[in-house]
Every structure is written in C-alpha cells, then in structure tokens.
Amino acid sequence: MVGQAIGLFAVTNIDDILILSLFFAQGAGRPGSARRIAIGQYLGFAAILAVAVAAAFGATFLPESAIPYLGLLPLALGLKAAWQAWKQRGDEDDEQEAAEHGPASLEVAAVTFANGGDNIGVYVPVFATAGVGGMSVYAVVFLILVGVWCFAGRYFATRPVVAKALSRWGHILLPLVLITISLLILVEGGAFGL
Incomplete structure (x- = not known):
C-alpha cells in the first residue's frame, strides 16, 4: 500500500515541483x-487531505460544481504577482524591498490547495475503498512526501543554471505559471461555462 501511495502522490503532484521551485527561487x-x-505547502496539502478524507466519509464541504472555481485563487495571486512585476520593472531596489520576505505561507497554501482541487477527486474514491487504516497510511505517506517535494523544489531552485534562470525570469515565470494553472483549472472544470 505504501508503494501505491507513493505512486498516487507522485502522479497527482508532479506539477507542484515547478511551482515550489519558483517559490523557493522567489524567496x-x-x-x-x-x-x-x-x-504553506503543508497547510495547503493538509487542507486537500482533510477535504478528501471528509468526502470519503460522505461529507462534502464544497459541491463538486464549485471545485473548478478554486482556479480563481492562483489567478488572483498570479495577477497580483504580474502587477507587482510590471510596476517594478527596471527598479531593482523596489523589487527587492517588495519581495524582502519572499512568498507568504498563506499564498503558498492557497496555490497548493487550488492546484490540488483535482487531486481531491482522485483521492476520494481511493480513500473510500481503503478504509480507515489504509487512509491513514496514504495520509502519512503523502505528508512525508510533501517534505520530499519541498526539498526537491528547493534543490532545483538552487542549482546554478536553474537559479540563474529563475532569478532572471522568475518574476515573469511565477505569474505566468499561476495564471496558466488557474486557466487550466477553470477551463478543465467547466467554470463559467468554459
């Protein structure tokens, strides 16, 4: 069951490594x-797990039709990052001051949760059939792997070639990736009749 949990996590969260790398480069x-x-990554993923576990037991916090609208979270954050990058173009002092602390935990959590909205749909049937013991194994493995994902994101962001590219283009890539993820969530989920 541990191997299945590792595989399920890897398949459903591969895109998080890119996002984490961008966040680590920004910070x-x-x-x-x-x-x-x-x-932030742990908070966002814990929220995903909480919703998936509750749904596996029959509780629903969000109607399924509302899940695509989670794409509005990374859209708002992406637009905010794009606005800041545009406002501070060519002014390195202001850019450094604005990003003095790097990404906030709640921003990372919001992006993680919104990006993982589709994961909930995958996890619910798996958790429902795994029972309480199996669900516990999945949850523990997933939470361990969140740490591995954070390590991998930081590792990639600190490789000299990647770090140089991210420091030069990260202020453009982060909003672009967030807005793209947002649009994918909204379109694939059929939000606003898209």
Whole structure:
C-alpha cells in the first residue's frame, strides 16, 4: 500500500515541483522564506487531505460544481504577482524591498490547495475503498512526501543554471505559471461555462 501511495502522490503532484521551485527561487536569500514556503505547502496539502478524507466519509464541504472555481485563487495571486512585476520593472531596489520576505505561507497554501482541487477527486474514491487504516497510511505517506517535494523544489531552485534562470525570469515565470494553472483549472472544470 505504501508503494501505491507513493505512486498516487507522485502522479497527482508532479506539477507542484515547478511551482515550489519558483517559490523557493522567489524567496532565495531571504531569512525564513524556506520555512514559510514549506509551512504553506503543508497547510495547503493538509487542507486537500482533510477535504478528501471528509468526502470519503460522505461529507462534502464544497459541491463538486464549485471545485473548478478554486482556479480563481492562483489567478488572483498570479495577477497580483504580474502587477507587482510590471510596476517594478527596471527598479531593482523596489523589487527587492517588495519581495524582502519572499512568498507568504498563506499564498503558498492557497496555490497548493487550488492546484490540488483535482487531486481531491482522485483521492476520494481511493480513500473510500481503503478504509480507515489504509487512509491513514496514504495520509502519512503523502505528508512525508510533501517534505520530499519541498526539498526537491528547493534543490532545483538552487542549482546554478536553474537559479540563474529563475532569478532572471522568475518574476515573469511565477505569474505566468499561476495564471496558466488557474486557466487550466477553470477551463478543465467547466467554470463559467468554459
């Protein structure tokens, strides 16, 4: 069952490594940034797990038709990041001041949760058939792997070639990735009749 949990996590969260790398690059050299990113990732994923576990037991917090609208969270964050990048173009001092602390935990959590909305649909039937013991195994393995994902995201963001590219283009890539993820969530989910 551990192998199945590892495989399920990897398949449903592969895109998080790119997002985490961008967040870690954005927070590079800022004290406490890595901790805030990891906390945010854990908060967002814990929320995904909580909703999936509750739904596996028959509770629903959000109607299924509302899940695509979670795409509005990364859209708002992406537009905010794009606006900040546009406002601060060519003004490195302001850019450094604005990003002094790096990404906030709640921003990372919101992106993680919104990006994982489709994961809930995958996890619910698996959890429902696994029973309480199996669900516990999945949850523990998933939470361990969130740490591995954070490590991998930070690792990629600190490789010299990647770090150089992310420091040069990260202010453009982060909003672009967030807005793209948002649009994918909204369109694939059929939000607004898309």
